Amino acid sequence: MQNNIISGLFVGQNLVTLKEVDSTNNFLKNLLSNSKPVPEGTVIMAESQYAGRGQRDNVWHAEAGKNLTFSLLLNPVFIPVAQQFDLTRVVSLGVFDALQPLLGDRLKIKWPNDIYCDSGKLGGMLIENMIQGGQLKSSVIGIGLNINQQNFGENTTNAVSLKQILHKDYDLRNILSQICSYIEVYYLHVKAGRIDLVRDLYQSRLYWLNEVRDFRSNDNKFTGKIIRVMDNGLLVVEREGTEESYNLKEIEFLNK
Missing domain, CATH: 3.30.930.10 (Bira Bifunctional Protein; Domain 2)
Incomplete structure (x- = not known):
């Protein structure tokens, strides 16, 4: 050491x-x-x-x-x-x-x-x-x-x-x-x-916080907005007027 x-x-x-x-x-x-x-x-x-x-x-x-x-x-x-x-x-x-x-x-x-x-x-x-x-x-x-x-x-x-x-x-x-x-x-x-x-x-300090952006989940592309992160770490995204929570493997950021 x-x-x-x-x-x-x-x-x-x-x-x-x-x-x-x-x-x-x-x-x-x-x-x-x-x-x-x-x-x-x-x-x-x-x-x-x-x-x-x-x-x-x-x-x-x-x-x-x-x-x-x-x-x-x-x-x-x-x-x-x-x-x-x-x-x-x-x-x-x-x-x-x-x-x-x-x-x-x-x-x-x-x-x-x-x-x-x-x-x-x-x-x-x-x-x-x-x-x-x-x-x-x-x-x-x-x-x-x-x-x-x-x-x-x-x-x-x-x-x-x-x-x-x-x-x-x-x-x-x-x-x-x-x-x-x-x-x-x-x-x-x-x-x-x-x-x-x-x-x-x-x-x-979150990237894309409160911005309307493109994501993918279950092979489906959608437009949503990051609202918050739950205490347990799940990401909450508002899409089509409802809030959905995701873990790491359930959502992809479409940067390009």
Whole structure:
């Protein structure tokens, strides 16, 4: 384990940097399966990962040394299993706040946890919760952000990086430090019971909130408007005068 200069109480204080790994989430989960305890807030950062994963079993490709690819360990035993989406809110807001000074109002959170600038995807996350005895025991949170990469494959038509947007290189460690600090702030808000603050902020920063847009569900295209996100994380969309709720696999945003 390596010491680190990241400010804060615990998130990012224990930083492990790897040259290459299949997936930082896999590496961290393997670490947890060993008998030696892993401190909460541990961050595994890789210069290159060759089997990074996203939501819906998507594979996430990143150019070595150009982007942020890391995983974070939290032990959110105080969050009820039925409210585990609050952890998604915490992490999304932490990443948002780290990037917002650079991108301003162009930055949005695309439900449930993608980070967008205008109509381009800057990154996303994969949260894998371990539940034991009816409570959240630990969470491995993988985050991937396009920072200094300029060229993306044909299958990532809406991918965009900070460098493409702002035309300069950014220090990966500095951005990582900011993200860790902000995640810790929101995590402690939830721990202290300030859940409404976190939920309200998350909703206010949603991509397409209160905008009439095109979606697809069950192979049917429709026009609707995102109204809110329920406490349990379901997305509420108004369509044809009625409100419908969707989970991740039930609705698709038609960006193009």
